[in-house]
Amino acid sequence: MLAPMKPSDLHFGPRDFEVPTGREPVRVTWLGTAGFAIEHAGTVVLIDPYLTRASIPRLLASPLRSDAAAVARHAPRAHAIVAGHTHFDHALDVPTIARRTGARVFGSRSCATLCRAEGVPEAQVTDVESSMRGEPARASVGPFELRFVPSVHSAFMLGRVPFPGDISDCEQVPLRAEKYRCGAVFGVELRVAGRCIYHLGSADLVDARAPGDVDLLLMCVAGWTTTARFTDRVMGAFRPRAILLSHWDDFFSPMGDGAKILPAMRLPRLVEGLTRVDPSVRLGALPLLGAVEL
Numbered sequence: 001m002l003a004p005m006k007p008s009d010l011h012f013g014p015r016d017f018e019v020p021t022g023r024e025p026v027r028v029t030w031l032g033t034a035g036f037a038i039e040h041a042g043t044v045v046l047i048d049p050y051l052t053r054a055s056i057p058r059l060l061a062s063p064l065r066s067d068a069a070a071v072a073r074h075a076p077r078a079h080a081i082v083a084g085h086t087h088f089d090h091a092l093d094v095p096t097i098a099r100r101t102g103a104r105v106f107g108s109r110s111c112a113t114l115c116r117a118e119g120v121p122e123a124q125v126t127d128v129e130s131s132m133r134g135e136p137a138r139a140s141v142g143p144f145e146l147r148f149v150p151s152v153h154s155a156f157m158l159g160r161v162p163f164p165g166d167i168s169d170c171e172q173v174p175l176r177a178e179k180y181r182c183g184a185v186f187g188v189e190l191r192v193a194g195r196c197i198y199h200l201g202s203a204d205l206v207d208a209r210a211p212g213d214v215d216l217l218l219m220c221v222a223g224w225t226t227t228a229r230f231t232d233r234v235m236g237a238f239r240p241r242a243i244l245l246s247h248w249d250d251f252f253s254p255m256g257d258g259a260k261i262l263p264a265m266r267l268p269r270l271v272e273g274l275t276r277v278d279p280s281v282r283l284g285a286l287p288l289l290g291a292v293e294l
């Protein structure tokens, strides 16, 4: 029986990563769920930013509207926004942030459909699914080199991916939660300032597509227990030096409430599984809006 564990038991400290002297840090801020802001030398890339955090009654009662105030407050700047897939807890706020900041958007065909319906100018939107020709799509954003790596969503709902299929019809926006179909799923590789950061936005992967020797793996926890051999495969595929756990928090409660753990995350088992493969891997979590610099 493993001892109980809270994400706060695992918080990264300020000295967990080193920033080489003489260069600006790469700052990684956790926005809750699978959302991150990654900043270097004045350029900000957002991945799966979800600041609205609608309550369950609101999800059930009406179509979902992005919370403009929460977005403006917690994601004030962006040069690029990436949606790894288009479930609402990854994609709802993407069009609002794109319109507000003028940031470029990278995502699946579903993401592009959603953005167009929500009035994001066409020139800002890149459909990385359609632009792939057998190889992962690539893009440069300021000092960042991005690669969009085909991935899969964990099948955690009785062996199924929740809300499968594409968003193909946005005639009536805003959409209800269940209309945010998953769409194609991507992992995001970011190379910047000599670092390799990889965002795994759902707890499954295409092993052969993963880049090895990742400096920091931004790893989704939700659904990991239903993915076969998840811990062994993640460690084998990414060979990460450090792992930042995400998407373990209750995203039905507002930003102001802080991050509370969702039930059934099985953190002790997860940590044990990851460190059994490589005891030297640094493993941690962050408070909501907490950051590490590397």
Ligand SMILES: [Zn+2]
Residues within 6 Å of the ligand: 085, 087, 090, 153, 202
């Ligand atoms: Zn999802």
